[in-house]
Amino acid sequence: MRKTPKSVFERKFGRRRFLGTTLAGVGAALTAGMPRISLADTKTVKIGMNIPMTGDYAPWGLPGLYGSEIVANNLNAAGGVKIGGDTYMIEMAAYDHGYDTEKSVQGFKKLVLEDDVKMVMMLGGSTVASIVPWAMRKKMLTTTLLPSDITPDTPYLVATCESHPLYNVTGVEWLAEKNPDLKTAVIITTNDIEYGKQSAATYKAAFEVAGIEVLDTNFHGFDVVDFAPIVSSLLAKKPDVFCMATDVYTTPIVEQLFHQGYKGKIVSCTLDGYQDVIAKTSKEFVEGLVFQFPDFDDPKLVGGKINFPDPGGFDASFNKDHAGEWSAVAWEYPSILLNWVEAAQAAGSIEPTAVLEAMKANDSPAHTFGPGKWWGAELWGLDNAVIGDWPVVAINDGRARIQEFRSVYTWCQTNVAELSKQMKDLDLRIA
Amino acid sequence: MLLSLQDVHVHYNKIAALQGISIEVEEGDFVTLIGSNGAGKSTTLRTISGLERPSAGEIRFKNQSLTRLPPDRILKLGVAQVPEGRRVFKDLTVLENLHLGAFTRGDQAAIKSDLESVFGHFPRLLERSQQLAQTLSGGEQQMLSIGRALMSDPILLLLDEPSLGLAPIVVEEIAKILLEINKRGVAIVLVEQNAELALDLAKRGYVLETGNVALQGEASSLARNEHVKTAYLGI
């Protein structure tokens, strides 16, 4: 269990952000339209985040804002970013759309037209779909964490960091290589399109390629109170591999596997709270559980091809202020921010179109876990997603440890037909 | 003086239900309020019990003002009401209903003896003490309602239309019990549409018309009054 080091309450209430935003908000409520104070003589570039900070989707937004602020502060503290002869301070401008399409449109326009941001980072799904027509016309550089948002009509929408759900394939590939005797698998996932079904289709393709038969795929809603029935029904199929394709309910699902006496292998898309899982089951039970998201203090993330400065330090400073709030998006949004910095420096400009051009011009763009490739035309109709190596993580002795890096790109290039077939089977959009 | 209402006004929204009623009840008295529907009889009882707030006027019971007291405090002072339409708790048993009548009391021994005396008045309730109140007949429910009120050991018992919808023979039975209760020293204020019955039972009577006291006096003299005869006795 990831315990908060000191009293959670003192910290939360003592946070400057809390007071600052409260005052700003009350001020805004009282004197709507009061001009914002800004530092006059420093050049500032604003990066927008149009994300959910309230409601059910907040965990996929807020930690990203926290992470981005850490990275931006680090860059600013180091003297800012030099772009085309100017030095810029980076400022994050965020808007809470609460995963509501209307507010997403409003927030996007506010960020672009009033805050004059040079890039808008978004989560993805319907909130992105609703801004696409306007954003594309405006030629606004927009990023998503769901590459499946990319269509032939979205030239200004890129997914440079998370390649959900493509990265899932490496874990299955690795597992099958290490355990050639695995024959069957079952998949459990949420019944939504963006996360659940995309991920299930990818996993199924990966299993097929690895020669493992998928016996059953269970799609459940977000209203599940108790996973016992679903897990019971899946275990009745006697699978060798139990695969969790979405991350929201991993802990209660693994807990059920543990109690229901499951003996086989477990694969998960993410397992952000794996310490909780261990606390609820046992170290032995989760030993060897495969997933895709490393801890940022993993020794294998130091040096080499990793394109994230000081992951360990980042991890530490995030946990200092936001213990227990870590999720994959905490580093994914900052990672996109870093991609932007790289591209802006290459372009020598902060203008969205120029930055995008520089991004796309780079044949081997920096991806968090090593050099990447632009990909996606075969699946979504446009090469606007960066995919590259992705770590295979497994739990060893109670810690998530990177086992090895594998190329998602290679897998996709070889097996895109199988992937397309599985996507089609689930009525998912493909080019 | 046990109870006195002085110039009591009650309004529902904007409509005046009582327009200055003054009534007096002596200790051990048996008073009846008669009048047609809407004359304010029920409202008078409801106001005494604290279910309605008077907009003007004063209600005193044993030299204490009831005007601003909530129903539970008024009950504790010794004023119990048998509401119109009986209003027994249908999903509770007879015994539970009776115990709720003694809700404000703590003296278990006294409650027990009162329970016995209620069963003495109404032996049929004893037979049915474990049944749900909704299984009782109309007359039995009325008995339960009276018994429940008696369980609070009242000094003053207010009864709102106890004969409503009951067979004459049952009305007769209840009338007898009311006289018995009164003889034991409990003062009674009886609201009755059956003026004949009411004036026969009571010592004194008030005739209410549109929120006012139109006539008052000895029950026997009221029964002889020409106006009362034509208007309420249908003779």
Next chain:
Amino acid sequence: MSKVQLSQIAGIVAMLVGLMVLPNYLKYHHQDFLIFLTINILVVVSYRLMTLTGEWSLIHIVMMGVGAYTSALLSKNLGFPVWISMPMAGVGAGLIAALLCFPLFRMTQFYFLIGSFAVGEAIRLAWIFFVKPFGGSSGVSSIPPPELFAIDFMDPIPYFYLVLAVVTVCLVILYRIENSRIGLTLHAVHWKSSLSESVGVNTWKYRSLAFIVASVFVGIAGALKVHYLGNVTPHQFGVGTMVFVLIWVIVGGYNTFFGPVLGAIVLSILDESLRDLEEYRPAIYGALLIAAIMFMPKGLESVPPSIRAWFKAPATPPPG
């Protein structure tokens, strides 16, 4: 009487003109805000027609979704022009509502409230479950905007004019319904349904009528929304959204035609101005709701008359 009407008409015309120039003076994202707010006004006013009969439903926003999906699928998949698919949205929502009358109006009051929620939720789950044609949880995207000459309806101002025109027409119709014989009968059904029946009012028919008409208009509102957003998802029409409609109507006040409108406008602006509070916004919003209910129990609509009364008070002696 005609004098009053004249000044009223003048007032309405002035307001419309004001509304037409308003977006030009707004910040860009507030133009969008204005569009959604105008659509939401149609949502609450049509909901009020439903509440006239005394029944509060939780299915209204789902009927909006029915309209939204109808228009989206007709225009995107079947190539209907938006000018046809939008009215068809109203027809679609009205038809579904007509079907639902049979089970729903066996219930009244609280049972109706929850029953309507269950039916609505079942419809919403069907959108999620049947990926063809509803697109599952991600819904339908790339819904075309309306086309007319060279007008660019992706630009907020022209679209606002379109919304303003449609919503104004709808509001006029709803206002006329409320102030017609039918509105009077709906009131009667609410307050004394047995008395209404005894003078020959078929209360079931009038309850159904109110539900169907409300659904038609909220369906149109749904269509207006999707052709601006370009996509529609089941998520938009969940009970969370419905709760906001309830809040607007109750806090605004439901005794007059304009109460819900006032509620929607004031609370939406409030909500938007609190957005800088980020994740703390709902708490402040919740506190303001409680304050509104405690201090304005008759709704925001009770405020203007009491201000007027306060100003007039010295001139006329108090009544009674």
Next chain:
Amino acid sequence: MELFFQSVINSFIQGGFFALWAVGLVLVFGVMGVVNFAHGELVMVGAYTVWVLHSQYGIGYIPALCIAVLLVMFIGLLMERFLFRPKQGDPLGGLINSIGVLFILQVAALVVGGTGPAKQVAPPFPGTLIIQEFLRIPNQRLFSIAVAVAALLLLWFFLTKTKLGWSLRAVALDREAAALQGININRTSMIAIGVSGALAGLAGALMAPISNIYPTMGHNVIITAFIVTIVGGIGSLSGAVLAAVLYAFLHTFVTAYFSGTIATMCGLLIMVLVLIVKPTGIMGQKVSE
């Protein structure tokens, strides 16, 4: 066959939770006439309390559970005194007030626990009871169901065997007649919401080691509680318990043999069917005109 037995057990466990949620809602609605939309959030607060006290501060699970019960009860009492009592006779006002509380409590949870993945509490009763290789019940769930059943029995005892319990039922049946028996309506309302809050807190505390803990977890609670309440008949506690168990069986079996989405749809449609056949729920009585 294994799946069948396992599903029966799962149904009972789930039914216990459903009943705990619904009974509190019914009690408040019956006695006070208020639909407490924040009931799910009260459950959530119970779960968060256990998370903070037990997982963060290391206080024992049982004391943490007791504190959760008391804390949620206290929140309920505050709501009654300051939000529901002034709105007596205005159910819509009460409803909006409860929605206000819902928003506030969700943000409070976010402030306390932060965002990120759902919070988890390690089971204080680890291990699994294994019967004959075809039935496996985690000890934590065994504990939960035992406590839930005990709490429901205690409530049943309180309502049917004690004078205070009778007074609660009396107020629910006939407010005015109850007032005439000297029952203080305000005090009874306090008791009702106190018991309702305690049950919500208990449900939350029992759920904490079993399920995900996050600020909006009350959403499922309130929706399920509504379904159960309506199917059981508003104001009928035994109806609510019966409906909870039936609904849990339906949901569990359809989930186990078909799919979760279909299970939820089935639940909703069955609820509509029940209302069409008997518009006042299984055990409900006709609302008098």
Next chain:
Amino acid sequence: MALLEIKNVSKRFGGLAALSNVSFAVEQGEIRGLIGPNGAGKSTMFKNIAGFSQPSEGEIVFSGQTISGYRPHTIADLGIVRTFQETTLFQELTVFENALVGCHLQANTNIFSAVLGLDKHKQSRARDKALEVLEFMGLSQRIDQLASELPLGSQRSLAIAIALTSGPKLMLMDEPFAGMNPEETRQMMELTRKVNKSGVTIVLVEHDMKAVMGLCEYITVLNFGTLLTEGTPEEIRHNEAVIEAYLGGSRKH
């Protein structure tokens, strides 16, 4: 042929019989009194005639047509209208609007004509009718007042006005004199006679014996859900069984 015929009507709630095998007939143009102690089944009889509940057995025939089992609005359409025991009005509407609601059957319109104003002629006729009835009932001075603000007597008149605007052949009046003082009673009696003279047959449930005896030519007495007797006021006044049942027998006490 009688206007209204009650043929062997019984009504049971659970095991309790509220009405058992009651038959009587009301002739066109009369004012009929229906009396009996509380719980005798008068209200149940009214409810059955007006369609708010259905008889368990037997038949109700109006103008030669069997109406038992019809919904209230259909029965109203056929020409039976009922007033309610307590003063039942649309309290939140004005006097005029109350009367307008009563005109439902003539002014009934569809939503399109309502919005487009195509029913103007119909509505203005309804308005005329409402005004005429209010005038007839002596309420024309109060048309803009809220119904809830009227004094009791006028509220009762309005209740009758609502009933009258629907143009009934038969009016069922449930305790119209309840709670009235003698002067109000006298005025109401006059109004009732006036309504009757205008061609409306009336069935009256009332406890005010003076009013009943004064208005009705013929009286039907119910007791315990059965027909006790029928007769002229004079006969009823001297019928021992009626005195026994209606006065609850407590005289001898």
